Amino acid sequence: MSAPVRRTGGRSAAVLSAIRYAVEELVRERGAEKVTIPMVAERAGVNPTSIYRRWGDAPALLNDIATYRLDPQRELPKTGELRADLAAWAGEIVEHYRKPLNAAILRGGSAMAGEQETDCLRNRRAEALQIVERYGPQAPLSADDVIDGLVAPIIYRAIFLPWTLGEDLPGRLVDRLLPQ
Amino acid sequence: MSAPVRRTGGRSAAVLSAIRYAVEELVRERGAEKVTIPMVAERAGVNPTSIYRRWGDAPALLNDIATYRLDPQRELPKTGELRADLAAWAGEIVEHYRKPLNAAILRGGSAMAGEQETDCLRNRRAEALQIVERYGPQAPLSADDVIDGLVAPIIYRAIFLPWTLGEDLPGRLVDRLLPQ
Numbered sequence: 001m002s003a004p005v006r007r008t009g010g011r012s013a014a015v016l017s018a019i020r021y022a023v024e025e026l027v028r029e030r031g032a033e034k035v036t037i038p039m040v041a042e043r044a045g046v047n048p049t050s051i052y053r054r055w056g057d058a059p060a061l062l063n064d065i066a067t068y069r070l071d072p073q074r075e076l077p078k079t080g081e082l083r084a085d086l087a088a089w090a091g092e093i094v095e096h097y098r099k100p101l102n103a104a105i106l107r108g109g110s111a112m113a114g115e116q117e118t119d120c121l122r123n124r125r126a127e128a129l130q131i132v133e134r135y136g137p138q139a140p141l142s143a144d145d146v147i148d149g150l151v152a153p154i155i156y157r158a159i160f161l162p163w164t165l166g167e168d169l170p171g172r173l174v175d176r177l178l179p180q
Numbered sequence: 181m182s183a184p185v186r187r188t189g190g191r192s193a194a195v196l197s198a199i200r201y202a203v204e205e206l207v208r209e210r211g212a213e214k215v216t217i218p219m220v221a222e223r224a225g226v227n228p229t230s231i232y233r234r235w236g237d238a239p240a241l242l243n244d245i246a247t248y249r250l251d252p253q254r255e256l257p258k259t260g261e262l263r264a265d266l267a268a269w270a271g272e273i274v275e276h277y278r279k280p281l282n283a284a285i286l287r288g289g290s291a292m293a294g295e296q297e298t299d300c301l302r303n304r305r306a307e308a309l310q311i312v313e314r315y316g317p318q319a320p321l322s323a324d325d326v327i328d329g330l331v332a333p334i335i336y337r338a339i340f341l342p343w344t345l346g347e348d349l350p351g352r353l354v355d356r357l358l359p360q
Contacts, residue, residue, distance in 0.1 A: 033213045033291055103294060104294070107293060107294060110287055110290035110339050110340070111212070111213055111290060111291030113287060113340045114283060114284070114287060114340065114342050117340070117341060121340055147333075148333035148336075149328075149329060151336070152332045152335075153327075153328035153329070153333075155332075156327075156328075156331070156336055157332075159290050159294065160290070160293045160294065160298065160301055161297060161301070162294050173328060176325060176329060177356075179359065
């Protein structure tokens with residue numbers, strides 16, 4: 001009756017790392033929209049079946065890789081203050097998408113989005129909820145507010161205006177979200 | 181010394197309409213990322229040179245078509261109240277992207293974004309500025325606030341979560357942007 005645990009060490013981690021490396025190389029070489037699962041499997045030296053089993057299709061794989069440095073098991077910022085937690089968390093996301101490769105993979109993922117919520121978005125929403133809930137029922141924000149007011153503008157800029165992803169962006173967005 | 185005026189009637193409008201129709205058909209048939217300018221020219225029965233001259237490349241063409249119903253020369257909502265103007269304006273954008281074809285073209289455009297600001301984004305920013313400036317120096321918002329707090333969440337949802345583009349979204353976003 002125990003919940004399934006995603007293995008993250010040993011052979012599993014080595015395979016994952018080979019797949020990630022292969023995806024990054026292929027996106028750089030051909031552009032995200034041309035990357036297929038058989039191509040990744042060949043480059044990574046793994047069986048395509050195991051990629052299909054874990055991700056289902058290329059969009060899901062790309063979306064996952066696009067955010068893997070934002071490991072869902074990482075520690076979230078925890079300062080004891082909602083404003084500072086959100087700013088630090090948003091800072092990690094901005095930092096991630098300031099890397100041109102991560103933004104390119106995001107754009108490739110966008111082209112194929114729209115059918116269902118991706119793991120990446122689900123993870124960000126779960127994180128937003130986790131941060132907001134620390135501050136109990138008196139928290140002035142819902143997870144949706146955080147997605148609309150913090151994640152959406154960062155992702156919008158990462159896709160369309162990557163040169164505007166400044167270090168001051170998280171602070172400005174949080175100030176707008178939580179007026180003093 | 182007069183400013184250049186974009187012709188919008190007569191033969192020019194007929195050509196434009198043929199190009200738009202061709203783009204929409206081709207996106208439906210093949211997906212936005214496969215559409216090329218020669219393909220559009222052939223389908224529309226126009227010379228590829230005139231498409232290249234006006235748009236430069238396929239991403240620019242797609243981005244323009246993706247928002248053509250949001251004609252930059254249309255009248256913007258003007259109710260005499262900032263909150264209502266913004267909600268009506270955001271409502272037009274939501275309405276536009278609730279159409280699956282428009283959202284699909286947006287996704288195709290995203291995949292190719294990131295090099296420079298598109299006409300589409302420039303137009304939305306100009307509109308945001310125009311609305312905000314009506315309310316003079318005491319307006320509690322900048323155009324950037326409107327882009328981050330209103331346009332970004334709509335576009336983010338149109339790309340990744342199109343089923344969440346509800347009719348109540350503009351009102352909720354404007355309430356968050358302009359607390360009462």
